[in-house]
Amino acid sequence: xxxxxxxxxxxVGSAPGRPRAPLSRALxxxxxxxPGFDLSLGITLFALGLIVLLPLSxxxxxxxxxxxxxxxxxxxxxxxxxxxxxxxxASLAAASVSAAFGLLVTWVLVRYxxxxxxxxxxxxxxxxxxxxxxxxxxxxxxxxxxxxxGRWLALAGVKVAYSPLGVFxxxxxxxxxxxxxxxxxxxxxxxxxxxxxxxxxxxxxxxxFARVILPALAPALLTGFxxxxxxxxxxxxxxxxxxxxxPMVSEIAPLLIVTKLxxxxxxxxxxxxVVLLVAAFALLLAINALQARARRRESA
Amino acid sequence: MSAxxxxxxxxxxxxxxxxxxxxxxxxxxxxxxxxLPLAVxxxxxxxxxxxxxxxxxxxxxxVSALRLTLLAAAVAVPTNVVIGLAAAWSxxxxxxxxxxxxxxxxxxxxxxxxxxAGLIYVLLFGLQGWFGPxxxxxxLQVIFAVPGIVLATVFVTFPFVAxxxxxxxxxxxxxxxxxxxxxxxxxxxxxxRVTLPNVRWALLYGVILCNARAMGEFGAVSVxxxxxxxxxxxxxxxxxxxxxxxxxxxxxxxxxLLALLALVTLALKAVVERRxxxxxxxxVQAARKxxxxxxxxxxxxxxxxxxxxxxxxxxxxxxxxxxxxxLAAPAP
Numbered sequence: 001x002x003x004x005x006x007x008x009x010x011x012v013g014s015a016p017g018r019p020r021a022p023l024s025r026a027l028x029x030x031x032x033x034x035p036g037f038d039l040s041l042g043i044t045l046f047a048l049g050l051i052v053l054l055p056l057s058x059x060x061x062x063x064x065x066x067x068x069x070x071x072x073x074x075x076x077x078x079x080x081x082x083x084x085x086x087x088x089x090a091s092l093a094a095a096s097v098s099a100a101f102g103l104l105v106t107w108v109l110v111r112y113x114x115x116x117x118x119x120x121x122x123x124x125x126x127x128x129x130x131x132x133x134x135x136x137x138x139x140x141x142x143x144x145x146x147x148x149x150g151r152w153l154a155l156a157g158v159k160v161a162y163s164p165l166g167v168f169x170x171x172x173x174x175x176x177x178x179x180x181x182x183x184x185x186x187x188x189x190x191x192x193x194x195x196x197x198x199x200x201x202x203x204x205x206x207x208x209f210a211r212v213i214l215p216a217l218a219p220a221l222l223t224g225f226x227x228x229x230x231x232x233x234x235x236x237x238x239x240x241x242x243x244x245x246x247p248m249v250s251e252i253a254p255l256l257i258v259t260k261l262x263x264x265x266x267x268x269x270x271x272x273x274v275v276l277l278v279a280a281f282a283l284l285l286a287i288n289a290l291q292a293r294a295r296r297r298e299s300a
Numbered sequence: 301m302s303a304x305x306x307x308x309x310x311x312x313x314x315x316x317x318x319x320x321x322x323x324x325x326x327x328x329x330x331x332x333x334x335x336l337p338l339a340v341x342x343x344x345x346x347x348x349x350x351x352x353x354x355x356x357x358x359x360x361x362x363v364s365a366l367r368l369t370l371l372a373a374a375v376a377v378p379t380n381v382v383i384g385l386a387a388a389w390s391x392x393x394x395x396x397x398x399x400x401x402x403x404x405x406x407x408x409x410x411x412x413x414x415x416x417a418g419l420i421y422v423l424l425f426g427l428q429g430w431f432g433p434x435x436x437x438x439x440l441q442v443i444f445a446v447p448g449i450v451l452a453t454v455f456v457t458f459p460f461v462a463x464x465x466x467x468x469x470x471x472x473x474x475x476x477x478x479x480x481x482x483x484x485x486x487x488x489x490x491x492x493r494v495t496l497p498n499v500r501w502a503l504l505y506g507v508i509l510c511n512a513r514a515m516g517e518f519g520a521v522s523v524x525x526x527x528x529x530x531x532x533x534x535x536x537x538x539x540x541x542x543x544x545x546x547x548x549x550x551x552x553x554x555x556x557l558l559a560l561l562a563l564v565t566l567a568l569k570a571v572v573e574r575r576x577x578x579x580x581x582x583x584v585q586a587a588r589k590x591x592x593x594x595x596x597x598x599x600x601x602x603x604x605x606x607x608x609x610x611x612x613x614x615x616x617x618x619x620x621x622x623x624x625x626x627l628a629a630p631a632p
Contacts, residue, residue, distance in 0.1 A: 027396040027397050027398065028394060028395065028396045029395045029396055029397060030394075030395040032393065032394055032395075032474065032478075033478055033481050033482065034393050034394070034474060034477050034478065034481055034487075034490070035481070035486075035487035035490075036389055036390075036393075036487045036491070037390055037393075037394050037396075039386070039487075040385075040386040040387070040389040040390040041386075041390040041394075041396075042386075043382070043383065043386035043387075044383065044386045044387040044390055044391075044402070044406075045402075047379075047383045047386075047458075048402075048405055048406065051451070051454055051455055051458060052405070052408055052409055052455065052458060053405070054424070055420035055421055055423070055424050055455070056408070056412070056420055058420050058423040058424050058429070058430060059416070059419065059420050059423060062423050101326075101329050101333075104322065104325065104326050104329070105326045105329065105330060107322065107326075108322050108323050108326040108327075109326075112319055112322070112323055114323050118570070120327070120330060121570075122566050122567070122569070122570040123330065123334055123335070123566065124330075124334075125566055125569065126334050126338065126562065126566065127334070128509075128512075129512050129516075129561075129562035129563075129565040129566050129569075130337075130338070130516070130558070130559060130562040131515070131516025131517070131518060131535075131536050131555075131558045131561075131562070132414075132516065132518045132519070132536075133516075133518040133536040133537075133539045133540055133555070133558075134341060134516070134536070134539065134555040134558050134559055134562075135337060137341075137539065137543050137551060137552065137555060138337040138338070138340050138341045138344075138555070139337055141340050141344055141548075141552075142336055142337060142340050147340075148336065148340065149332070149336065172333070173333055173334075173337070176333065176334075192312055195312040196312055199312055205312075205313075205314055208312075230411055233413070234411070234412065234413025234414065234415070234416070235413075236413065236414055236415045236518070236519035236522075237414070237518035237519050237522075237536070241540075241543065254413050254414075254415040254416075254519065255415075257413075257415050257416065257419060258415055258522070258523060261419065261422065261523060266422070266423065266426070266428055269419060270419065270423065273413075273415075273416045273419050273420075276413055276416060277412065277416060280411040280412060280413070281411065283411065284404070284407070284408075284411045288404060
């Protein structure tokens with residue numbers, strides 16, 4: 001933060017030969033004739049510190065003011081534990097379904113030409129582009145007992161809207177593009193040579209898929225799954241409309257944060273937030289490790 | 301069924317009935333999961349007729365919500381363009397210690413729940429917050445006011461422009477900028493005349509995504525807004541209020557505006573993606589001409605344009621990676 005401030009103040013001035021500004025001297029591992037390192041890194045660090053890191057550290061600082069028993073009481077009370085179970089359980093189930101159908105959709109999009117393929121390809125990103133509140137009320141209208149889909153499910157005795165199943169449906173909707181967009185470039189790049197080799201060696205098409213193609217796609221598929229899962233754990237807008245939000249039954253953890261905030265229980269809200277943040281950071285690290293491994297394998 | 305656009309050898313293709321079944325089930329799944337929710341928005345919005353629809357989107361509170369949504373985007377997008385350009389310049393044109401850490405940190409807002417993004421600003425600027433007493437003493441209000449909404453929006457959109465620019469700039473290398481530098485161009489001149497023209501599509505792509513998220517953000521904005529009707533309501537928050545008041549047709553009418561925005565976003569995104577793919581192809585062709593030892597074109601089973609461009613190879617699958625995914629680390 002302070003380094004960023006001073007760097008922004010020292011401005012560009014790092015022409016070759018002239019003494020370099022502090023950030024370049026301290027950090028650059030390869031000299032460059034290009035100017036602007038100190039200014040651009042300064043702006044980046046300043047903005048990152050002010051907009052992202054300082055506010056995030058406030059969450060951890062606020063939690064530190066709680067005693068350990070008070071933290072446990074706030075972050076692991078039965079109602080909160082039930083919300084974690086729902087949040088993580090539904091996210092896991094939704095990410096799995098997204099992964100399965102995402103693989104199918106990706107396969108069809110990459111391998112089979114069919115009329116309207118480009119439009120379908122563009123539509124995959126709808127869950128990103130559609131604001132979550134819109135997705136929330138749309139899914140609720142669809143899956144309510146009198147909705148287009150809910151009507152038929154109600155006949156079969158399945159209740160989706162205003163139940164934990166609704167949470168699962170909303171999170172599946174949200175997660176699908178993560179899987180498709182992660183697997184798509186890898187599948188498209190898969191050289192046909194290995195499939196031809198497998199066929200030449202006598203493998204059936206199903207064997208080739210299971211033994212040759214799927215292992216090659218596995219890292220991307222796993223990454224897509226992890227991305228979908230991470231997004232689902234924090235999701236709020238699309239879920240709260242369809243969930244029904246019954247305590248202990250269909251109440252997600254992010255909603256509990258909002259509820260506690262509305263009761264001015266800032267410490268309680270922050271305690272739950274810190275648990276979710278730690279889970280999110282762990283996932284982020286796992287995803288980064290997965291991608292690094294995939295890249296190493298690719299370059300090997 | 302149209303004929304495949306690329307010749308596919310019999311041994312590495314599925315029988316026609318398998319193909320048809322797979323295409324059919326994928327399309328049925330997508331129709332049910334993507335098209336139905338989209339369709340239901342417009343059907344519900346027009347359920348009570350055009351008059352109710354028009355009244356819902358022209359009433360003063362809806363208009364003020366629209367104005368606030370536009371304001372938040374008008375601040376968040378330029379802010380993120382400046383930050384994104386700065387981040388991409390430092391990360392893509394230089395090699396320095398801690399580069400990977402910085403990349404991960406820029407991506408951080410993607411992994412933070414929107415609700416938590418709102419909460420942390422309440423902890424900073426709320427009445428009980430770190431800066432709360434100071435703000436109160438100076439008669440300033442951030443939380444439950446417009447500045448808080450803008451700040452929360454900037455937070456959730458923070459990585460969008462940067463993550464599009466970084467891989468593109470990395471792939472383009474530093475040769476052109478270095479040449480300009482040696483010829484005596486200043487830093488700003490290089491940025492304006494060399495770098496920006498080269499990354500214009502990636503920049504536009506980032507802006508489109510950033511704008512869509514800024515206008516559609518719900519969770520983070522909901523926490524800091526305080527729901528003062530006609531004052532601190534954005535369009536998504538206005539939808540929630542109408543919906544909770546059982547004004548379903550009005551809620552869907554306002555939602556249809558945002559759904560239209562989403563469709564426009566998808567269309568623009570597709571156009572820009574095609575432009576980027578073409579620019580990358582041209583770059584590859586130019587490189588091939590120079591490179592005598594270039595290998596022959598790789599075959600692949602993929603239909604249509606090559607998915608992973610030369611640009612994307614340096615930065616992972618960034619262009620096609622989902623919005624909100626983890627950013628690829630820089631190429632070694």
